[in-house]
Amino acid sequence: MARSVYVTGIGRGDGRQVVELGVMELLSRRSGRVGVFRPLAHDGPDPIYDLLRSRYRLSQPAGTVFGLGYDEAAAVLADKGTDELVSLLVDRFHAVARDYEAVLVLGTDFADTGLPAELALNARLANEFGAAVLPVVAGRDHEPEALTAEVRNAHHAYASLGCDVIAMIANRVADDRAADVARVLGEQLPVPVYALPEEPALAAPTVSQIVEALGAEVLQSDPDGLARDVRGFVFGGATLPTFLPALTEGCMVITPGDRADLVVGSLAAHAAGSPAIAGVLLTTDRRPGEETMALAARLSPGTPVLAVSGGSFPTAAELMTVEGRLTTATPRKAEVALGLFEAHVDTTRLAERLSVVRSDRVTPMMFEHELIERSRSDRRHIVLPEGTEERVLRAAEVLLRRGVCDLTLLGEEAAIRKRAAELGLDLGLLESDELPEGPGASARVVNPETSPLRERFAELYAKLRAHKGVTYELAYDLVTDVSYFGTLMVQEGLADGMVSGAAHSTAATLRPAFEIIRTRPDAEIVSSVFFMCLAEKVLVYGDCAVNPDPDAEQLADIAVQSAATAARFGVEPRIAMLSYSTGTSGSGADVDKVRRATELVRERRPDLLVEGPIQYDAAVEPSVAATKLPESKVAGRATVLVFPDLNTGNNTYKAVQRxxxxxxVGPVLQGLRKPVNDLSRGALVPDIVTTVAITAIQAQQNRRTPDAPPSGPRTPGGRTEKAVNA
Known part of the structure; x- marks a missing residue:
């Protein structure tokens, strides 16, 4: 039987979608198969279910997610009574629970349901489902005393009806009161109590949601513009000199359509970067002339300009009722919600109270979640040299919201702030050079050209490369290169790791690391692995990104390093040294190289399980292994697959991926004394987030077992210098 959790409330406006998303994240970390069940549903789309299905790649048939519609439920209740209604819903719930390891149940929303005693119905359904109950209480506009009383009453209501209440959550609490509310209630109730503060970024609607709510016409915008949060409204009626100082970050300008001066002035202010507005909404069914719109497009082409037919006053009244929603179209809000949940809920304790046993299978999502969880446990500081790159900025917001690590973005501060504002991102960039100690992740901007570190880094680099004829003057110019500057930050302990490559070649990312950080004393070369997350397991592929044609000694080194990397990330290493021949069936220089490398691995690390030469199918498929190598402890069960050359490895990982x-996930570099990782130039935002999390975990481990610096100048093996872009 699946372990289930029933998220419910006591009334409207509790914002429990944040909690539902957070619980789904928690369940999906521990289980490869999580189902969703909503006993009673309204007609039409279900935004939170659609978001869960998209974000967590749910394969559950949509027809099994919903029990009954509210109208149908009301008819059953009227004709046959509560017992019959509950019986129907229990049958439909168990049809889901049979197929899943855990089930998230989405309780009724207390919104025009037409059902009497709705709280009691939720309680009974939870009991009949055998589900733990997680009630959510709205804290908005409540004084602390009134809110604590309401949470106590809600706990009593569900507990008195026989529910297994595992925790209580007060949501949308005033930020300055949340900690006190949680502390007081924690002393008064027998279950954990968590208070989530009001988060303006969740309450703020996006421009797209305003377009939908008002039925507005989009005169100008792009997808990024429509995704911006609207954090306030500024109504334009004054002259331009009076109007401009009233503009605020993220505001939407509301003005009659014939005020071309305010339209152009607002967009010009946005283009200048102070402040970055969300957009312009034109009222009174008027449109600017072609010349004005052409100028608007040149000033700020992506900034939304909308138009409605109504006047400013009725439009304002409608706008005040529009709130942000978690939907598939607002992935940023989902990250904000998860960051809020994880920052204020003890997810480890909640998972223990749920008693959801961690699955033996490892799905891609479970692996990615584990990386995020581990990186958050001991927050490190990562430098991102490509500070103005859009994907890097979007990833930075996710990393900060989820508390994965502290960040330094390299680049011109004004350019980074402007680009972040244009994308509607809230990075909370610090003014000072120092990252503060505290519970939340922080970010700062450093400009290599103006940083006081430039001279120090130039002296260091000139000293390190003096044997190559590098002078201080040459170094002074070179260290302004963001890849060199970021690498020097890592070398000097001013950052724990670096991730780059979204806009730079692999060679541009790795060359500074080879020159400055250099290889570990126990590693012959720098190499790489990819974590290949298949449907129900994770394999480690090495080396698919760095060394074109390793010899036997280097191949053995890659195998040993790959096994160590696999173990660090929870994959039990069983090494397959791949070739086109299995066992003693083939001969030739290529097979002999793999055979010799296998012998070297056994000599260096007799504790490791290794097999080679072996073909890919014999390495991973038990039925083939039973025929070709029936006595092998690795064949058919290999987890670390070492390819004989880059051509084979790179093509294989891409073929399997597609x-x-x-x-x-990768390439993840191994063999460097401090962590530096490369991105594919086609990397998506989730890829960047995952790679940064991996780098942070490497930094955690590096901090626990630091390497002694090598004596004298040392460079990796000759082939390593010829990095190949993955």
Missing amino acids: SAGAVA
Whole structure:
């Protein structure tokens, strides 16, 4: 039987979608198969279910998610009574629970349901489902005393009806009161109590949601503009000199359509970067002339300009009722919600109270969640050299919201702030050079050209590369390169790791690391692995990104390093040294190289399980292994697959990624004394987030077991210098 959690409330306006998303994240970390069940549903789309289905790649048939519609439920209740209604819903719930390891139940929303005693119905359904109950209480506009009383009453209501209440959550609490509310209630109730503060970024509607609510016409915008949060409204009626100082960050300008001066002035202010507005909404069914719109497009082409037919006053009244919603179209809000949940809920304790046993299978999502969880446990500081790159900025917001690590973005501060504002991102960039100690992740901007570190780094680099004829003057110019500057930050302990490559080649990312950080004393070369997340397991592929044609000694080194990397990330290493031949069936220089490398691995690390030469199918498929190598402890069960050369490895990982739908995480570099990782130039935002999390975990481990610096100048093996872009 699946372990289920029933998220419910006591009335409207509790914003429990944040909690539902947070619980789904928690369940999906521990289980490869999580189902969703909503006993009673309104007609039409279900935004939170659609978001869960999209974000967590749910394969559950949509027809099994919903029990009954509210109208149908009301008819059953009237004709046959509560017992019959509950019986129907219990049958439909168990049809889901049979197929899943855990089930998230979405309780009724207390919104025009037409059902009497709705709280009691939720309680009974939870009991009949055998589900733990997680009630959510709205804290908005409540004084602390009134809110604590309401939470106590809600706990009593569900507990007195026989529910297994595992925790209580007060949501949308005033930020300055949340901690006190949680503390007081924690002393008064027998279950954990968590208070989530009001988050303006969740309450703020996006421009797209305003377009939908008002039926507005979009005169100008792009997808990024429509995704911006609207954090306030400024109504334009004054002259331009009086109007401009009233503009605020993220505001939407509301003005009659014939005020071309305010339209152009607002967009010009946005283009200048102070402040970055969300957009312009024109009222009274008027439109600017072609010349004005052409100028608007040149000033700020992506900034939304909308138009409605109504006047400013009725439009304002409608706008005041529009709130932000979690939907598939607002992935940023989902990250904000998860960051809020994880920052204020003890997810480890909640998971223990749920008693959801961690699955033996490891799905791609479970692996990615584990990386985020581990990186958050001991927050490190990562430098991102590509500070103005859009994907990097979007990833930075996710990393900060989820508390994965502290960040330094390299680049011109004004350019980074302007680009972040244009994208509607809230990075909370610090003014000072120092990252503060505290519970939340922080970010700062450093400009290599103006940083006081430039001279120090130039002296260091000139000293490190003096044997190559590098002078201080040459170094002074070179260290303004963001890849060199970021690498020097890592070398000097001013950052714990670096991730780059979204806009730079692999060579541009790795060359500074080879020159400055250099290889570990126990590693012959720098190499790489990909974590290949298949449907129900994770394999480690090495080396698919760095060394074109390693010899036997280097191949053995790659195998040993890959096994160590696999173990660090929870994959039990069983090494397959791949070739086109299995066992003693083939011969030739290529097979002999793999055979010799296998012998070297056994000599260096007799504790490791290794097999080679072996073909891919014999390495991973038990039925083939039973025929070709029946006595092998690795064949058919290999987890670390070492390819004989870059050509084979790079093509294989991409073929598996595309044809098998595997998630390829990497390349993850190994062999460097401090962590630096490369991105594919086609990396998506989730890829960047995952790579940064991996780098942070490497930094955690590096901090626990620091390497002694090598004596004298040392460079990796000659082939390593010829990095290949993955």
